Amino acid sequence: MECKESIRERFNIVLGIVKKIMNKKNTYLILLLSFFFVLLLGTGVYFLIQTKSDSSPKYNVDKYEDVTNWCDTSTNDNQLNIDCKALLLEIRIIDENHSCADIQVISKDNELKDISICESGDVISYSNDVLAYKKLMPIDITLTYVQGDILNSYNINDISIIKLEEAYIQNIVNEDIANLITVDPNTTTIQNSVDFCPNPEILPTYISEENKAKYTNFYNNNILTEKEYIDLYTDQFATAFLENWTDPTIKILFGCESSMRLGYNTVCKTALGNEYKETKLTALPSIVSDWNSTTNSESDLINLKNLSLVSDGMLYKQPHANYDSTWIVEQLFQFISDSGANQNTYCAGYKIYEEFAQYNTIGQTQLNQIRTLVTTNILTATHMCLDTLDKKIYSREGIYLKTLNTDDTSVLHIYNECNNLYQFISNE
Numbered sequence: 464m465e466c467k468e469s470i471r472e473r474f475n476i477v478l479g480i481v482k483k484i485m486n487k488k489n490t491y492l493i494l495l496l497s498f499f500f501v502l503l504l505g506t507g508v509y510f511l512i513q514t515k516s517d518s519s520p521k522y523n524v525d526k527y528e529d530v531t532n533w534c535d536t537s538t539n540d541n542q543l544n545i546d547c548k549a550l551l552l553e554i555r556i557i558d559e560n561h562s563c564a565d566i567q568v569i570s571k572d573n574e575l576k577d578i579s580i581c582e583s584g585d586v587i588s589y590s591n592d593v594l595a596y597k598k599l600m601p602i603d604i605t606l607t608y609v610q611g612d613i614l615n616s617y618n619i620n621d622i623s624i625i626k627l628e629e630a631y632i633q634n635i636v637n638e639d640i641a642n643l644i645t646v647d648p649n650t651t652t653i654q655n656s657v658d659f660c661p662n663p664e665i666l667p668t669y670i671s672e673e674n675k676a677k678y679t680n681f682y683n684n685n686i687l688t689e690k691e692y693i694d695l696y697t698d699q700f701a702t703a704f705l706e707n708w709t710d711p712t713i714k715i716l717f718g719c720e721s722s723m724r725l726g727y728n729t730v731c732k733t734a735l736g737n738e739y740k741e742t743k744l745t746a747l748p749s750i751v752s753d754w755n756s757t758t759n760s761e762s763d764l765i766n767l768k769n770l771s772l773v774s775d776g777m778l779y780k781q782p783h784a785n786y787d788s789t790w791i792v793e794q795l796f797q798f799i800s801d802s803g804a805n806q807n808t809y810c811a812g813y814k815i816y817e818e819f820a821q822y823n824t825i826g827q828t829q830l831n832q833i834r835t836l837v838t839t840n841i842l843t844a845t846h847m848c849l850d851t852l853d854k855k856i857y858s859r860e861g862i863y864l865k866t867l868n869t870d871d872t873s874v875l876h877i878y879n880e881c882n883n884l885y886q887f888i889s890n891e
Contacts (some may be wrong), residue, residue, distance in 0.1 A: 599861025601627035658721035660881035713763035
């Protein structure tokens with residue numbers, strides 16, 4: 464009897480131990496399953512976020528892989544079609560059957576992306592309009608790939624380059640105006656920035672009635688009056704030239720040019736007086752320190768400010784001191800030549816050289832030099848520099864689109880937007 468009870472007790476002890484082990488195993492199993500569930504959930508969320516943050520499909524293509532992210536893509540049967548809007552820089556003939564198109568693609572994020580497309584004549588074709596291109600001509604590129612032997616791989620089969628349709632550019636201009644009228648003029652110190660915008664009366668017929676009405680209101684509410692120009696100049700010209708080198712704040716930028724656009728005839732003369740015709744000009748340095756930089760240092764802003772005041776001082780009709788001396792012109796260019804210039808300052812000098820060009824050989828030489836340097840550095844040129852380009856060689860539409868797709872948060876941003884729109888519309 465005692466033996467049976469002893470066995471039963473031992474059995475219960477063993478059974479208790481087994482139950483504890485099983486409970487622990489269940490706990491471990493539950494923990495393990497929970498871990499895998501959280502891992503799978505996290506992985507799913509990660510891929511969901513990745514899909515949303517980069518909605519461009521990824522394709523395994525044999526050439527020009529970047530355009531699959533920059534441009535619109537679609538598939539049809541065994542084909543992959545990619546459509547890109549771009550600016551044509553140059554067509555280079557490699558040999559009798561090969562050519563390269565150097566372009567800047569306008570990405571879906573409105574960024575300019577550099578790429579060269581080089582193919583044989585069996586693959587790449589150009590429309591007649593494109594073959595007679597001006598530099599920066601807006602183009603439409605269609606790249607067609609066919610499916611390869613490897614799953615989801617594609618090989619280039621055909622590339623067609625044609626002139627971009629006018630309707631596309633017209634839609635862009637409408638969008639540009641819609642965005643411009645939302646800009647707060649107080650985001651810049653340059654008080655005549657909006658004056659560089661085109662007069663609403665010259666807006667083309669393809670601008671929507673809503674945009675035209677809102678733009679007219681924006682323009683009329685923000686342009687300066689003739690009296691405000693004179694008051695600004697009175698304030699600016701009251702400060703001695705040398706004293707102005709400590710203040711980088713630009714209140715008025717090439718005001719004679721903008722006041723003439725507004726039809727204000729009492730502010731500035733249209734040509735230099737005889738006293739300036741024998742001015743000794745100093746050539747600006749032929750090398751800009753950094754063509755890739757679009758920022759303006761304090762020194763750059765001071766140079767830009769004084770270039771503008773000197774340019775206006777020579778043409779301003781009202782009596783004034785400090786900025787109406789030929790000596791000042793000579794000293795300013797000498798100073799910039801010694802201290803160096805960024806590309807905005809360098810190209811702003813174009814406006815002064817242009818005034819002197821008909822009287823002074825250095826003036827014309829400098830105009831040619833500035834254009835040559837801008838051409839060499841066209842990929843990173845700012846609007847101030849693009850504005851100097853010869854429109855017989857460079858596409859007006861291309862210059863407009865290039866400026867529009869260049870990010871600019873500087874004090875010049877409204878001036879650049881307005882003048883860009885004006886230069887495009889006024890020459891249509």
